[in-house]
Amino acid sequence: MKVQGKIFSVVAVLGVAVIVTGAIGLASMNSLNAQMDRLDSLDQQAYFAERLNGAITAVNASNRGITSARNAEESADYLNEIKKNLETLNQSVADWRGVVAAEDMPLFETMARDVGAYGALRLELAEFGAREGAAAGMARLKEPDVRANRQALQKSLSENIDKVRGALDPLRAEKAANYTTAFWTMLASAALALLVGVGIAIWIGTAKMARPMTRVASALKQMADGNLAVATEPKPGNDEIGDLWRTTERFRVALAEADQLKREQEATEAARAAQRRQLMHQVASDFERAVGGIVQGVSAAANQLEASARAMAHSAESTSGQLVTVASASEEASANVQTVASAAEELSASVGEIGRQVMESARIATSAEGSAQQTSSKVERLSVAATRIGDIVGLITTIAEQTNLLALNATIEAARAGEAGRGFAVVAQEVKNLATQTSKATNEIAGQVAEIQTSTTESATAIGAISAVIKDLNGIATAIAGAVRQQDAATQEIARNVQEASRGTGQVTESIETVSRAASDASAASGQVLSAARELSRQSDLLGSEVNKILSTIRAA
Incomplete structure (x- = not known):
């Protein structure tokens, strides 16, 4: 009834x-x-x-x-x-x-x-x-x-x-x-x-209303305290209290499923986070081994190039100052030029290897960005699940409000009954208090759901930040590739200059003036080579610094 x-x-x-x-x-x-x-x-x-x-x-x-x-x-x-x-x-x-x-x-x-x-x-x-x-x-x-x-x-x-x-x-x-x-x-x-x-x-109010409502309130309180194994009414009646029992049971089942889903998602997220950290450390280690070796090679080549340039300048000065020993100096200069040509070819090969490794780094960064986007999509599905839980909480709030309205109607009817309705007024007030407690409990659950949504939003933001860092890393790798291409062009220019110097040394025997001009050209070329070597050394140091930053960012993620 x-x-x-x-x-x-x-x-x-x-x-x-x-x-x-x-x-x-x-x-x-x-x-x-x-x-x-x-x-x-x-x-x-x-x-x-x-x-x-x-x-x-x-x-x-x-x-x-x-x-x-x-x-x-x-x-x-x-x-x-x-x-x-x-x-x-x-x-x-x-x-x-x-x-x-x-x-x-x-x-x-x-x-x-x-x-x-x-x-x-x-x-x-x-x-x-x-x-x-x-x-x-x-x-x-x-x-x-x-x-x-x-x-x-x-x-x-x-x-x-x-x-x-x-x-x-x-x-x-x-x-x-x-x-x-x-x-x-x-x-x-x-x-x-x-x-x-x-x-x-009194019998109806106590046995048929107050006691069942007390049991419903106790079950809801235990559920609010986290006890989702609380026993509900096995055979609820067809009255409003029976509806409350059925709604409470659906609420308990929904909370249990949500709690299970939350634990599974937490475990999945923890596993994914550990896998992601492991992947990031692996990427950082691979990148450090690949790019670090390239940077060291570039630095060594730059040092070698600088030493060769200095030697070439010294040879040019000796050639210009010792015209008497033009023949021997010419032969020595020719040998030095050949050495520089070999070094330039080795430097060009090293720069090409650097370009290939940088492109491989860009490809790895693109793959990491795709993984971050997949993680962001899963976090968004977690947010949608939290929103569905919020909808269920909204339904329970609506039922609490309807119960509050029924309590208000019972209070009005009890007031109309006068003295005889005083007991009903007490029962109606208890029903109203229960509805208020139910509303508060659902508000607390809604707050927990909001915290879940906030956490998922923060996770999405963090993943977005990681994606942005990976994009930045990709851009840096592209910039490094551009710089390497420039170094390759400079190296080829050096090789051409060395070839010109080699042809000049072949003409030293023809005349002193030709030797003098060739010495001047060799001196100028050696200055350019020295400047290029210093620039290459500086850029290799900069590349090493950027690589360290990228590695720190990846390991921190």
Whole structure:
């Protein structure tokens, strides 16, 4: 049964209790109303009897007044009073008849006949006394039939009055007793109905609402504390609490799957990070062995080239200063030029090898960049999974808000029920507190999901930085390749100059001037070779520094 149905059940029980109490009160009121009608009838009969008795007394007094009248005028006045009192007498009988119960009517009719006979006789006596005189009237009053008539009326009137009094006192006592009985009956029925209603309300609120909600809250708290093996309700009902149990179970399963996925992703990420670090160290080592050897070769070749240039300059100076030994100097210069040519060819070969190694470094950097992009794609999938978890948390927040709304509705209904709904208000408040705790727990989970998303974003940023470094490394390798190509061109230029010097030494034997010019050319060429050798040495040092930076960056990643 839904929570709304449970609340309606309690209201229905209280309604039935109110109806039963009202029915008992209505029956008691009907009984009291009948007794009040009977009392009212008896009170009216007593009033009419009193008025009838007063009219009889007045008629008797007027009859005696006629017997003592001093003249005809006084007799006429008394006669008029008698007629007036007889009218009151007859009216009292008629009014009394209207309130007499059916079972009392025979006794009343006897009295009514006696009243009629009494009135007719008293009118006759009054007219006789007024006509015959006071003495005759007095004599007539003392006759036996007059006394018998008066006694018969007094008897029937007394019987009716006694009947009224005899019924009035017990009826009043019965009314008081019935009122007391009705009062205590209504009070007891109301108390019993209240106890039954409150008992059922407490039972429904405790056994059907509060305790299940407490178990749900305990399960959610344990789940929030990280205990995903908490036991849920095996057979939840079809009410809102059952829906909470089913939602809690789905939430627990989702959290367990998310936790398992998180552990798997952490393990995968750790393995990938270790593999990536190992790969970076391997790349750095290979690059260091390849490029480092090339740099050392370039540096050695540059040093050798510089030494050769110095030797060539010294030879040119010796040739210019010792024209006397032109032949021998020419032969020595030719030999030196051949040496320089050989060194230039070796330098050109070394520079070509440097270019090839640099291109291989660029290819490795491009491969590392592709691996970084694959890692970034996987991190993005991790972020999407975290977003899905956030969506599940949003669904739980929506359910908590609906539970809060139901608690608010229950609080409103409890407020409408007044005092009887106070227990429902407490239950509704507990439901509302539970919904608030559920909302807080989902907010904490949402915060954890946000931290996961932040971590994945930072990982993506770091991978992007690594990709940028690798791109920079690729650019540096390209720049090095350009520099090597320039060095290759310079080396070829040196070779050509050496060839020119070789041809000049072949012409030394022709003339001193030719030897002098050749010596000057050799001196200039040696200066250029020396400058190129120094530049090559500087660039080889710069290349070594850049290689060290690249290796440091790769190892740090």
